[in-house]
Amino acid sequence: MHISEGVLSAPVLLAGAVLSLAGLTLGLKKIKNEDIPKVAVLSSAFFVASLIHVPIGPTSAHLILNGLIGMLLGWSAFPAIFVGLLLQALLFQFGGLTTLGINTFAMAMPGVLAYYLFRKMLNRERNIAFIGGALGGASAVLIGTLFVSLALFETEKSFIGVAVTLLTMHLPIAFIEGIITGFVVLYLKKVKPEALG
Amino acid sequence: MKRSFNPDNLLFVIPIIFFIQILSIFISSTADAHKVSAYAYREGYKILGECYFVDGSACKNSKVEVYNTKGDKILETLTDEKGKFSFTTKEKGELKIVIPAGEGHRAEYRIEGIKEQVERKEIKKEVLKEEKQSKSNQNYLDREELTKMIDEVMDLKLQGLRSEIMDLRKQMDRIGLRDIFGGIGYIFGIWGIIMLIKRKRNAS
Numbered sequence: 001m002h003i004s005e006g007v008l009s010a011p012v013l014l015a016g017a018v019l020s021l022a023g024l025t026l027g028l029k030k031i032k033n034e035d036i037p038k039v040a041v042l043s044s045a046f047f048v049a050s051l052i053h054v055p056i057g058p059t060s061a062h063l064i065l066n067g068l069i070g071m072l073l074g075w076s077a078f079p080a081i082f083v084g085l086l087l088q089a090l091l092f093q094f095g096g097l098t099t100l101g102i103n104t105f106a107m108a109m110p111g112v113l114a115y116y117l118f119r120k121m122l123n124r125e126r127n128i129a130f131i132g133g134a135l136g137g138a139s140a141v142l143i144g145t146l147f148v149s150l151a152l153f154e155t156e157k158s159f160i161g162v163a164v165t166l167l168t169m170h171l172p173i174a175f176i177e178g179i180i181t182g183f184v185v186l187y188l189k190k191v192k193p194e195a196l197g
Numbered sequence: 198m199k200r201s202f203n204p205d206n207l208l209f210v211i212p213i214i215f216f217i218q219i220l221s222i223f224i225s226s227t228a229d230a231h232k233v234s235a236y237a238y239r240e241g242y243k244i245l246g247e248c249y250f251v252d253g254s255a256c257k258n259s260k261v262e263v264y265n266t267k268g269d270k271i272l273e274t275l276t277d278e279k280g281k282f283s284f285t286t287k288e289k290g291e292l293k294i295v296i297p298a299g300e301g302h303r304a305e306y307r308i309e310g311i312k313e314q315v316e317r318k319e320i321k322k323e324v325l326k327e328e329k330q331s332k333s334n335q336n337y338l339d340r341e342e343l344t345k346m347i348d349e350v351m352d353l354k355l356q357g358l359r360s361e362i363m364d365l366r367k368q369m370d371r372i373g374l375r376d377i378f379g380g381i382g383y384i385f386g387i388w389g390i391i392m393l394i395k396r397k398r399n400a401s
Binding site for chain 2: 002004005006007028031033036037039040043044047048051079083084087088091092093094
C-alpha cells in the first residue's frame with residue numbers, strides 16, 4: 001500500500017507529515033544503541049517485503065510486515081519503516097517523496113497499535129504467543145488499509161468503497177502475514193527470547 | 198551507559214531476511230506489480246501510448262486523462278486489453294497524460310509540444326503550393342502518393358524500433374537484484390550513521 005505522488009492534496013500530505021514526524025522523534029528517542037542492529041535489519045526486511053507480490057484476482061498486493069516490525073520495535077517502528085519507505089521511493093519509485101509522511105504513518109501506526117494490543121501475549125507460552133503474533137500481524141495490515149482509505153477519502157470521495165476494495169485485496173495478505181508473524185515469534189522464542197521481553 | 202554489542206542480536210534476524218529473499222525470488226518474478234508507468238509519443242496530432250505495471254504486464258481498461266499546459270482536462274479515454282491508448286488532439290502545447298489507476302496509484306507522462314513539426318509542415322505546404330503552380334497537376338498527385346507511401350513504409354520500419362524502445366523502458370522500470378541489495382546496503386548505512394550520532398551524544 002503506497003500512495004503515489006500527486007494523488008493527495010496538500011493538507012492531507014501535511015497532516016501525514018506532522019503525525020509521522022511526531023512518531024519519528026518519539027521512535028528515535030526510544031531506540032537504545034544496542035537495539036539499532038535489530039532496527040536496521042527489520043527496516044531492510046520491510047524494504048524487501050514490498051517486493052513480494054501476492055496475486056489477487058486482476059491485481060496484486062504485496063507483503064508489508066508492519067505488524068511484525070511494530071510488535072518487535074514499538075515506537076521505533078516509525079524510523080524503521082520511514083527509512084524503508086524512503087529507499088523504496090528513491091530506488092523503485094514506490095510511493096513518492098511527498099507522500100512519505102502519510103505512507104509512514106499509515107504503515108507504522110498500525111504496527112504500534114499491534115504492539116500495545118498483542119505484545120503481552122508474546123511472552124506467554126508457545127500457543128498463545130503464536131496466536132498473539134498472528135493476530136498482531138494480521139490486524140496491522142487491516143488497520144493499515146483503513147488508514148490508507150481515510151487518506152484517500154478526499155480524492156476518491158467514497159470512504160466505504162475504497163475501504164472495501166482495499167480490505168478485500170488485503171485479506172489474503174493479512175492471513176499470510178499473520179502466519180509469518182506467528183512463526184517468526186515462535187522462532188524468536190526459541191533462539192532469542194529476550195527480543196520479546 | 199551500556200555499550201556492549203552482542204553479536205547474537207544479528208543472529209535472530211538473519212533467517213528473516215533469508216526467508217524473505219527466497220520468497221521474493223519465487224514470487225516477484227511471476228506476479229503483477231502495482232507501480233504503474235506510462236509512455237506515449239506523438240505522430241502529428243495523433244498521440245499513441247501504453248500503460249503498464251512494473252513487471253511489464255498491461256494496465257487494462259484504465260482511465261487516461263489528458264491535461265494541457267494550463268492544467269485543464271482536455272479529454273479522457275480508456276486503455277485497451279493490451280494497455281494501449283491513442284487519441285487525437287488539436288492542442289499544440291505540452292500535454293500531461295495522467296493515468297489514475299485507483300487506490301492511490303497514479304502514473305504521469307509529459308509529451309512535448311508540436312511546434313516544430315507544425316512549422317515544418319507549413320513550409321512543406323508552401324513548397325507544395327509553389328510546385329503546384331509551376332508544375333502540372335499529375336506531378337503534384339504523384340508527390341502526395343509518394344509521401345503516403347513513404348509514411349507507410351516508415352511506419353512499418355519504425356514499428357520494430359518502437360516496440361524495442363517500449364521493451365527497454367519496461368526493462369528499466371523492472372526491479373533488479375542490484376536495486377534490492379543496494380537498498381539493503383543503504384539502509385544499514387543509514388542506521389550505522391544514526392548509531393554513530395547517538396553514541397557521540399551519549400559520550401558527551
